[in-house]
Amino acid sequence: MITSTIFGIVLSVLAPNDTSVDPASMVLKGLMTANKIHEMKDDKKLEASLYEEGHQIMKDFISEAGE
Numbered sequence: 001m002i003t004s005t006i007f008g009i010v011l012s013v014l015a016p017n018d019t020s021v022d023p024a025s026m027v028l029k030g031l032m033t034a035n036k037i038h039e040m041k042d043d044k045k046l047e048a049s050l051y052e053e054g055h056q057i058m059k060d061f062i063s064e065a066g067e
Contacts, residue, residue, distance in 0.1 A: 005030055 009027060040046040 005034075 008030065009023065037046065040049065
């Protein structure tokens, strides 16, 4: 996780200037997302959320395959 964050920061800083991406907002958004994930791990909600998301993906896959 740390390596991907560092890699993302480096890419956002070295990105061409014609993009509308602000590196500071990307870092802030990444930190906020990491904080939410950490809170979900502490509350034991992450496993339930991943389980539910897996079932939703399988349901969508099966319904698309049946069409």
